[in-house]
Amino acid sequence: MPISKLLSEIPDSYFGKTMGRKVEHGPLPLINMAVGIPDGETPKVIVDEFINAIQKTENQKYGAFHGKDAFKQAIVDFYKRHYDVTLDKEEEVCILFGTKNGLVELPLCVVEPDDYVLLPNPGYTDYLAGVLLARAKPYSLELTSENHYLPIWDNVEDEIIDKTKLIYLTYPNNPTGSVASKQFFDDTINRFKNSQTNIVHDFAYSAFGFDKKNPSILQSEGAKDTAIEVYSLSKGYNMSGYRVGFAVGNKEMIAALKKYQTHTHAGMFGALQDASTVALNECDDFLIKQNEIFKNRRNKFEASLREANLPFEPMKGGIFLWLQTPPKYDGEAFVEYLLKEQSILVAPGIPFGDNGKDYVRISLALSDSALSEGASRLQELAHLYK
Template sequence: MVISDRLAQVPDSYFAKTMGQSVEHGPLPLINMAVGIPDGETPKGIIDCFADALREPSNQKYVAFHGKDTFKQAIVDFYQRQYHVALDKEEEVCILYGTKNGLVALPSCIVNPGENVLLPDPGYTDYKAGVLLADAQPQPLVLKPPYYLPQWDQIGSDILKNTRLVYLTYPNNPTGSVATQSVFDEAVAQFKNTKTKIVHDFAYSAFGFDHKNPSILQTEGAKDLAIEVFSLSKGYNMSGFRVGFAVGNKDIIQALKKYQTHTHAGMFGALQDAATFALNHYDDFLEEQSAIFKRRRDVFETKLKDAQIPFEPMKGGIFLWLQTPPTMDGEAFVNYLLQQQSILVAPGIPFGEHGENYVRISLAIDDEALIEAAERIQTLKHLYEQQ
């Protein structure tokens, strides 16, 4: 195989291997609860805007490397409207070709070989790839139940001293935990006046069930050391569009933009127009999305509680973090659910060592399938009673 030593050290992406792959399951109809994107359609107004923008002659040519002024202004207006955060559209905004691209590229932009990067455990699987590609050192930021929040005093001073970047993500994928503003206040205070920077992955920003999810940039002084990465994929049902952006600390933003000048030649103008329309016109839709998943959360958790099946409380996002029966780890339970109940879920171990005895369940399925899946899982109560 022809592959560089650097790339060879990066594990295969779990979801790249499994997404779209055919699976063999038991006799019941398959219910796929492993998918990581909301199941609704993109709003018609956004689709219509995109269709019109396709016919615009200026969108059929190269556009400015760092994005249309209209798109950047929509981002600025959105953050002011939603979070009361002021942004400079030239210095504090970077358009991303899907947020994953930015999250994986970031270590190569600001981290030197050998420096530490703290990664949430449990946390999104592909952060680690970006760290390894930068020849940096991934270190676990262990998040413990039931709240899955950072405990900075539990990290060794030698680790912190050599840490250049910290990844945070709330609502958390995979645990469904959320952060209050005080969590971000503590993180900013922890790394103020150090060389350590923070990136907050805000992919599931729309989905907050007990309170609106705060932005890290609402914390005083956050822009001195932090950026936030926002995705249009989940809140607007636009995952296929691959559009997001990073906002915040101008030095990190400029590093990302420099990187992009060598890897991209400007986002397709019609995509930018569609994203602009979404940001400017669909605030109410974000609230509707959250309400849909809160209702699904309530239904699913009630079914689990009735059967006394243990799980971590889901406060935001689209995933529920389910404990495995005591006789199985996550991978064994995934196989058991698939063969015995025809339910496909994701094992916890790709999300970090502390996910070994969990599975991630997506609620991005219609109500009928959701209730059917919950009732099938209820029949497994006996597995949790085994010692």
Template sequence: MNELLKSVPESYFASVSTLNENLEIGDKPLINLAVGIPDGAAPKSVTDAVKSSVEDPKQHKYPGFRGYPSFKKAIMDFYSRHYGVTLKDENIAILYGTKSALVQFPMIFIEPGEGVFLPNPGYADYSAGVILAKGVEYDLPLLKENEYLPDYDALDQKELDNARLIYLNYPSNPLGSVASKEFFDETISRFKDTDIKIVHDFAYAGFGFDKKHPSILQSDPELSTAVEIYSFSKSYNMSGFRAGFAVGNKEMIEAINIYQDHTQTGMWGVLQEAATTALNEEDDFLTAQKDIFKKRKDMVIKELSEAEIPIEPIEGGIFGWIKVPDEFDGESFVKYLLKEESILATPGIPFGSRGTNYIRISMAIEDEQLKECIERLKGIAYLWK
């Protein structure tokens, strides 16, 4: 391991991906609220596509580096149908899961010493890519008083002059906050024709509870300024498939494609057939998925708010963001919940310095378990008084 890799902090989510036998768990059955993927199965049409294509001898060979034309057409049709965005082949990169692209992109786009603004709070592993690129991480504060949207006017001008990228993520993990088309309009207008490009992590696109979440590309019709990273993991319950795509600015997309030309030999054709089927045939599944999580969200917000447990509004996504009682920080409260209530939550600190006094809870568990968890939290509501 070289010194550069040693400089990357341990991935929090890798360290807790399996439950450690040394965890101090209470007497009640464990409820895992740290899970980051929906609890349902992939659509039947998707699994049927896998079954029907896996025996095809062509799927046992290299599939071609940059994706089947049918997969790319499905992406084009999906973005046209859902967002009114027109894409060409040059605007699409197939991804072997979206996390890899989000981490790799600074390494293939910025020069050493250049800056990347990362949301705080925001997804923990964004920063690994900046470190591996020998870039400089700049703080993009997401503050409650600004509805957890960045205030570009408050950013340091010297940092802006040195920055090449801004990462955004709406609906937000961990905050559950969302962005409007007007915000994306402002973002594109501000950074168009500058040296700064935008990477929008759209992993929770399908979880729009009041209305469909906008794509940033709706605000960038010339595809001059942004790429959007779309995941099958959450909306289609396909996390194990490791499939996604990036769409947008052709220079940014080409950087991804060239990098993958040298590091991959093409996504397995069976996965491409499965993803194509999801995009072409499962709009109703997206609606059903949204409805499941809206019901859970309404229950969580109502019950915890009535108990005066300070949870932030959940406007999108699958997570809730809760301020911990005054005598705790996020990490100590996670230990308390585990030991006293057998609830495994995620501390806010992996998401940045502004998460120190928060925990993240997931709604990606069965309804009955979620109801039981709510009752356990209500039972200790006095801690917040």
């Protein structure tokens, strides 16, 4: 079967390759801690609106390419209410068919071949595909535990910065669970606001901030001159199957994304937009509850690991814990060991960048009983770390 040279040079998506595959494991019941699919149900008010909206005649036909006015207004109102950020619903909002689509499409819209794009290492796996599809040059943005997985801009060579047209950031960070402060975003915007470099902040885990609320990059003065933020409904609202998100911010990047979408999509299903409008307008309390659920899970799971002296990165936000591997194992070897010996499936760190080589990513998107059992099984491995 034919495949283009460009596509053949792009690595397979790690989760596209592994999700749904049959897993061979040891004798214990399998605990799948590899994938960050929220385990709770979508709030009833959202589901009810979706059921009702499907039956509306207007939603059974083509709609406006760039979305319903009510949905765009809900996005504007949500950002004003939660972050005190003012948005123009026509020029600074782009509806996305899942945030992954927008994050992968963006380089095709805003960079040229051979431009540099800085990618967080470790960071979400599929940013790389978008850069390679645009024939741009990915460059590793080194993130380390010592600096709480925040980049140090002065450590990036000037000649690289001069060639960089786009930077990906993601906080709370997937996979490390680290977070960013408003001061970090202020400093970052000040560093790049008068340059040719634009920024995209992946805010997929915005709802999950355990010590304090996660800031939006758009709260920083001048941010809309150089940055967009990509927001997902998948995690906070338990709506991963709906595939709805949006990008907000810099109007030139928003316009580019919208132009691209006019050639690849013919508008989002109206019933999805109606359900998402209800989510943004009526479910603020649910976001608070969701955060509390995962904060409690974080507290209990980390306490179990500390009890056994297992090394991990403190989880400040998001839904993933970043666990260091035992001395004789890299991430991929430890994944196989956990499957065979403890019937636990986790994600190796290496797909998130070579700085993840000696880590595995553990999802807390499981029931309390499954997390408790998983923690108990991990405690049995304390001898491997000695």
